[in-house]
Amino acid sequence: MEKRILAAVDGSQKGFQAVSILGHLLRGQSDFQLILFHCLQQLPTLAPGELCTISEEACRLPISAQERLGNAILQKAHGLLVEKGFPERGIELKVKLDSVDPAQDILKEAQAQDVSTIAVGRRGRSQLENLLLGSVSSKVAQYAGNRSVWVIDTPTHETHKALIAMEAESDARHLMSYACKHIAPVPGIHFTLLHIMPPVPPTFWDDGHILDPSERKDRQSRVEKWRADWTLRIEKLMEETCNSLKECHVPEKNIDLRIIPTREGIARDLLNLIAEQQYHLVLIGKKSFHERKPFLMGSHANKILQNAKGTIICLVDSK
Numbered sequence: 001m002e003k004r005i006l007a008a009v010d011g012s013q014k015g016f017q018a019v020s021i022l023g024h025l026l027r028g029q030s031d032f033q034l035i036l037f038h039c040l041q042q043l044p045t046l047a048p049g050e051l052c053t054i055s056e057e058a059c060r061l062p063i064s065a066q067e068r069l070g071n072a073i074l075q076k077a078h079g080l081l082v083e084k085g086f087p088e089r090g091i092e093l094k095v096k097l098d099s100v101d102p103a104q105d106i107l108k109e110a111q112a113q114d115v116s117t118i119a120v121g122r123r124g125r126s127q128l129e130n131l132l133l134g135s136v137s138s139k140v141a142q143y144a145g146n147r148s149v150w151v152i153d154t155p156t157h158e159t160h161k162a163l164i165a166m167e168a169e170s171d172a173r174h175l176m177s178y179a180c181k182h183i184a185p186v187p188g189i190h191f192t193l194l195h196i197m198p199p200v201p202p203t204f205w206d207d208g209h210i211l212d213p214s215e216r217k218d219r220q221s222r223v224e225k226w227r228a229d230w231t232l233r234i235e236k237l238m239e240e241t242c243n244s245l246k247e248c249h250v251p252e253k254n255i256d257l258r259i260i261p262t263r264e265g266i267a268r269d270l271l272n273l274i275a276e277q278q279y280h281l282v283l284i285g286k287k288s289f290h291e292r293k294p295f296l297m298g299s300h301a302n303k304i305l306q307n308a309k310g311t312i313i314c315l316v317d318s319k
Helices: 013-025 063-083 102-113 127-133 136-143 169-183 213-247 266-277 287-291 300-307
Strands: 004-008 033-041 091-099 117-121 148-152 161-165 190-197 255-261 281-285 312-316
Touching: 004 013, 004 102, 013 063, 013 117, 013 148, 033 063, 033 102, 063 091, 091 102, 102 117, 102 136, 117 136, 136 148, 136 300, 161 169, 161 266, 169 213, 169 281, 169 312, 190 213, 190 266, 213 255, 266 281, 266 300, 281 300, 300 312
Parallel strands: 004 033, 004 117, 033 091, 117 148, 161 190, 161 281, 190 255, 281 312
Antiparallel strands: 148 312
């Protein structure tokens, strides 16, 4: 299962761009296997508003034509990977004919192939369309179970800078393990380990009255102790991650550690940093996808997924 990636190819220009980006990132990586997977949906044969008076079978594209079209798309994607330097022997081609729900077919194939990661391109739907309809990339991210998902937004900033967004400790250790196995082997990656400190918790807020000087001093000392304890815990976690990356032959000069306070909110602060620093990859835990419906309830991972531009969002499983 390790280092086997199911790369979904939809045949669009953005889809082919995503394949090129993936091939360029993983060029020369002989221990990776890429399974190029295309779901061929039925082509519409009627104009909008027309009533189909013939049988459903007559409306279907013949299997032979589906096979030719699907294989042509996969061969083009295969050529792009090889052109970018990905080893040809590590590429497998697979097509699904008569696809009704590409997202479900991608998830089923990922399970059948026992892959650790699914890679999908983002086709550029608006936020409203994603909310109401659900894009393939969003559905795959939500229902991928114990598999990590790469969502490639094209064009991507190919800066070789990777942001590891460390939030909860359990998530951070999964991110560390995944980064060491899948990202650290890529030459020249510069890692930023980032933690955005949450706002002061409600237990330290004022108690509904104006504090006198002694109360303010006591409150301030307790807030400072909370910040110091929190920072110490995160620093230890970052040091552990840094050491793991160095054991994977990442030079120490290619690792930055940052702990910053929340300004506009964790998700918004992350999005601002992604835009400012033009990160090539962003690794974030997708634990929240298991706990709620992200399209309606919202989560940090989902906000980053829907709004980050020009990057590869790596939603890492944290079960």
